[in-house]
Amino acid sequence: MKTCSHSSSSGLELEIPDLDFHISQIPLFQVLVPVLFSQKNHRKWPLFISQDVTRHVENLKNKIAVVKGQYSGRTVLPIPTVTSKIEDTQNEYIYKQDYSNTTVVHAIETMVISWTHQIRDLLKTDSAQPLLEGLNPNPKTELEFWKERKENMIYISNQLNSPIVQKMVRILAVSDSTYYPTFKEIFQDVSAALIEAQNIELHLRPLQKYIDLLLEEEFSNITDFFTPLFHVICLIWTHSKFYSIPARIVVLLQEFCNLLIDQTMVYLCPEDLLKGEAEEVLEKVQIAVATFTAFKESFLKHREKLPSYALSGEQFRPWDFHSQMVFARFNRFLGRLIEVQLIAVCNFFLERPAVKEVFDPCYPTLLLMVDEELDNCKQLYDSHIQQVLNL
Numbered sequence: 001m002k003t004c005s006h007s008s009s010s011g012l013e014l015e016i017p018d019l020d021f022h023i024s025q026i027p028l029f030q031v032l033v034p035v036l037f038s039q040k041n042h043r044k045w046p047l048f049i050s051q052d053v054t055r056h057v058e059n060l061k062n063k064i065a066v067v068k069g070q071y072s073g074r075t076v077l078p079i080p081t082v083t084s085k086i087e088d089t090q091n092e093y094i095y096k097q098d099y100s101n102t103t104v105v106h107a108i109e110t111m112v113i114s115w116t117h118q119i120r121d122l123l124k125t126d127s128a129q130p131l132l133e134g135l136n137p138n139p140k141t142e143l144e145f146w147k148e149r150k151e152n153m154i155y156i157s158n159q160l161n162s163p164i165v166q167k168m169v170r171i172l173a174v175s176d177s178t179y180y181p182t183f184k185e186i187f188q189d190v191s192a193a194l195i196e197a198q199n200i201e202l203h204l205r206p207l208q209k210y211i212d213l214l215l216e217e218e219f220s221n222i223t224d225f226f227t228p229l230f231h232v233i234c235l236i237w238t239h240s241k242f243y244s245i246p247a248r249i250v251v252l253l254q255e256f257c258n259l260l261i262d263q264t265m266v267y268l269c270p271e272d273l274l275k276g277e278a279e280e281v282l283e284k285v286q287i288a289v290a291t292f293t294a295f296k297e298s299f300l301k302h303r304e305k306l307p308s309y310a311l312s313g314e315q316f317r318p319w320d321f322h323s324q325m326v327f328a329r330f331n332r333f334l335g336r337l338i339e340v341q342l343i344a345v346c347n348f349f350l351e352r353p354a355v356k357e358v359f360d361p362c363y364p365t366l367l368l369m370v371d372e373e374l375d376n377c378k379q380l381y382d383s384h385i386q387q388v389l390n391l
Contacts, residue, residue, distance in 0.1 A: 062114070075122055075152055077115050077159045080107035083168055108168045109179045112186070119156065119186055123193055128251045136329070138259040139211055142252055143204050150197035156190050196242045203240040206232050214259055219267035220287050223294045230302040238309040246321045253299070257330040260295055264288050264333070273340070282344040289341055292334045296327065
């Protein structure tokens with residue numbers, strides 16, 4: 001690489017690399033780091049300034065690498081700059097030479113600590129987080145989470161198995177570093193997380209077909225897909241040892257409930273619902289109520305027949321969680337649908353010409369009486385359906 005010298009009025013001289021491409025296309029750190037790391041630029045600096053600048057630039061380089069990785073959905077494990085001299089060295093003597101070098105060992109240990117925090121923070125993330133934050137994600141979120149988790153764990157595993165990292169580990173081992181066991185734990189955690197993510201992503205993949213169908217098919221036809229959908233969910237529960245956990249299957253079922261609610265809102269178009277013809281409104285609301293009822297009945301039926309999905313020789317795990325954990329929002333929405341259905345029935349009845357003719361001229365009074373009784377009807381319906389909604 002060609003270099004050119006620049007001298008400032010303060011006497012500070014910097015060796016600046018001769019870059020082959022336009023400066024406007026280079027991120028700041030790609031220019032700054034090589035300049036400040038070059039020992040040629042440190043010749044006239046006091047030792048403590050040189051060491052301090054090197055330390056700060058190292059931290060800056062590492063933070064930028066991590067942030068760039070996060071932006072692309074990847075966890076980047078920064079490599080200490082002091083290890084660059086061992087990257088292309090294959091001989092065993094490099095370990096004997098460097099394990100006594102406290103600078104190299106300390107840099108590796110510091111980086112192992114940083115990696116530990118990065119990886120453990122990643123492993124704490126959970127697909128249920130959007131639900132815990134009060135959002136209402138659909139099952140596409142679950143599939144995307146595990147696909148991204150799998151790809152990220154592969155990326156991390158490749159970094160940990162790279163030649164330079166393996167040489168760093170060897171230095172820790174030869175120097176009897178207390179952080180050598182920590183690295184082994186990191187490696188084991190990543191390996192286990194990768195196996196888990198690969199297993200879950202593989203078993204969840206068939207759900208994509210049914211998600212697409214529920215999103216794309218006519219709303220009045222989607223009940224045809226409930227039975228095969230729950231069939232696949234039962235197979236996931238009995239065949240994936242990592243997904244046969246109540247908390248995870250509850251999240252998945254909640255997300256399918258959210259998807260059904262979203263599609264119902266699109267179908268009914270609440271803003272215009274009560275503006276349409278009474279007969280048409282009543283028909284659409286009845287289809288929505290029937291669809292919700294069919295979905296819940298399919299859940300209950302498959303929960304009962306879940307033992308038939310158990311693998312031979314495997315311990316059967318029932319869905320012993322309370323269904324309210326799955327259907328809390330679903331039930332509230334269904335309750336509102338039934339209220340709308342009541343109103344639609346009343347409107348359909350009151351708009352019939354024969355009714356107007358019979359009650360004329362008292363027809364307006366009749367409307368007021370019906371309005372007063374709607375609240376009583378709602379309470380009556382609530383009391384009768386409460387037992388069903390709590391299943």
